[in-house]
Amino acid sequence: EKEQHGSAWPKTGATLALMWLKRGLKFMLVLLQSISDGERDEEHPNLIRVNALKAYEVSLKKYHGWMLQKLF
Numbered sequence: 001e002k003e004q005h006g007s008a009w010p011k012t013g014a015t016l017a018l019m020w021l022k023r024g025l026k027f028m029l030v031l032l033q034s035i036s037d038g039e040r041d042e043e044h045p046n047l048i049r050v051n052a053l054k055a056y057e058v059s060l061k062k063y064h065g066w067m068l069q070k071l072f
Contacts, residue, residue: 023060031055 002009009015034051041050056072064072 023063027055027059030058 001013001015005012031048031051031054034054035048039050039054041047061069061072
């Protein structure tokens with residue numbers, strides 16, 4: 001794949017797709033682990049916002065630009 005895509009590698013092809021798959025799976029792992037550990041917001045115990053933010057911080061934030069970080 002590196003030879004096929006040349007200087008565009010690893011920004012294209014299956015390598016990129018696998019990197020994002022791994023990152024997404026790590027997000028899900030941290031999210032589910034946080035939920036199972038019982039981490040929650042005391043004011044709103046039914047919301048998983050705290051868990052989702054923790055998972056995002058650990059797994060995806062460093063790969064997103066400033067604008068996307070603010071959207072999340």
